[in-house]
Amino acid sequence: MNLPRLSAISWLALCAVTTAALVADPTSALAQRSDPEAKPQAEPPVDPRAEALRLYKIGLLQFEGEEFEKAAESFTEALRLDRDAILAYNAARAFEKSGDLERARALYVEQLDLSPEGDLGLRAAGAIERIDALLSERRARAAEVARDIGFIEVRTDSGGEVLIDGVLAGGAPGRFEVPAGRHALELRRKGARGQIREVEVRAGQTITALILLDDDARPLDLRAASGFGMMGGGVLLGAIALGLDEPGEHGGGAVALGLSALAVEAAGAGLLLWSLLADEGADRVLKNME
Numbered sequence: 001m002n003l004p005r006l007s008a009i010s011w012l013a014l015c016a017v018t019t020a021a022l023v024a025d026p027t028s029a030l031a032q033r034s035d036p037e038a039k040p041q042a043e044p045p046v047d048p049r050a051e052a053l054r055l056y057k058i059g060l061l062q063f064e065g066e067e068f069e070k071a072a073e074s075f076t077e078a079l080r081l082d083r084d085a086i087l088a089y090n091a092a093r094a095f096e097k098s099g100d101l102e103r104a105r106a107l108y109v110e111q112l113d114l115s116p117e118g119d120l121g122l123r124a125a126g127a128i129e130r131i132d133a134l135l136s137e138r139r140a141r142a143a144e145v146a147r148d149i150g151f152i153e154v155r156t157d158s159g160g161e162v163l164i165d166g167v168l169a170g171g172a173p174g175r176f177e178v179p180a181g182r183h184a185l186e187l188r189r190k191g192a193r194g195q196i197r198e199v200e201v202r203a204g205q206t207i208t209a210l211i212l213l214d215d216d217a218r219p220l221d222l223r224a225a226s227g228f229g230m231m232g233g234g235v236l237l238g239a240i241a242l243g244l245d246e247p248g249e250h251g252g253g254a255v256a257l258g259l260s261a262l263a264v265e266a267a268g269a270g271l272l273l274w275s276l277l278a279d280e281g282a283d284r285v286l287k288n289m290e
Contacts (some may be wrong), residue, residue: 048157052082059090068098076107085115089124096131105131141204148180150201153208160189160213172211180205187211 026239059074075091092107108124108131144150154162154177160172163186169176172187188194192213201207231272 016261034084048081052078052087055081057091059094063090063094063097065239066097068094072098073102079107083114084110085120088114089120092124092127096127101131101135105135145204148203150178150180150203151206152176152178152199152201153187153206154185154187155208155210156187157212158189158192160187160192160194162187175206175287185209185211187213191211191215 054072057076059071059078062068062071072091072094075094079087079091088107088111092104092111095101095107096104105128108127109122112121112128135245152164154172156172162172162174162176163184164176164178165184166186178201178227180201182198182200184196185199186194186196192215195211195213197209197211199207199209221226
């Protein structure tokens with residue numbers, strides 16, 4: 001059966017009608033593009049490991065730039081996508097650097113669960129021990145602040161009694177608990193001039209006081225005693241020389257005795273001066289230590 005063929009004029013007429021219909025009534029794909037209820041085309045799925053690697057690289061850059069809080073969040077998000085021990089370790093390091101010790105400790109523990117052996121495990125175990133010590137110190141300081149107390153640590157070179165606000169607190173050197181505020185601190189020792197100074201202690205604070213006491217009177221040392229003795233001996237010899245009545249018979253002996261007296265007196269004066277200079281040097285050393 002042969003299908004009827006259209007003449008050239010009929011084909012032209014059909015094309016004109018079809019074109020007019022498209023212009024007057026736009027439908028199909030054109031209408032679907034403007035339809036707000038049309039469903040968007042689904043995005044291709046993201047590979048979790050690739051995304052974790054991207055976040056890990058971002059975290060490294062943030063860590064190197066000392067943006068520790070941002071680095072910690074990047075590493076943590078990467079760890080959520082890929083539970084890897086290296087990601088847990090880096091997240092813990094970033095939180096520790098940012099000061100969030102509790103979250104850092106939790107991530108070090110998680111890292112040990114993922115990889116307890118090897119160098120990474122040893123690092124995590126050491127970090128946990130370090131953080132535990134810091135947290136314990138922080139809790140103790142917080143308790144001290146809550147109790148509104150502080151401490152005075154007294155250091156000295158030769159002991160003594162420590163009085164705080166006029167009350168005997170103990171022996172020096174030592175560390176003493178006091179209420180926060182101003183206090184009169186006194187160090188005294190028998191045979192020495194005591195010192196009193198005012199100190200201020202804040203809650204949770206430990207201040208150090210170095211106190212060096214000066215003796216009231218230093219005992220006469222051997223050099224000074226020898227110097228005084230020799231000077232006295234020289235004076236005695238000089239008096240004997242002057243008391244000789246017969247210069248003709250004893251003239252030479254008197255002169256020699258007088259010269260000996262001068263020499264002994266000079267030696268004694270030298271020993272006495274040496275003793276005094278040595279004491280001044282000791283005073284200077286003590287003052288420099290203060």
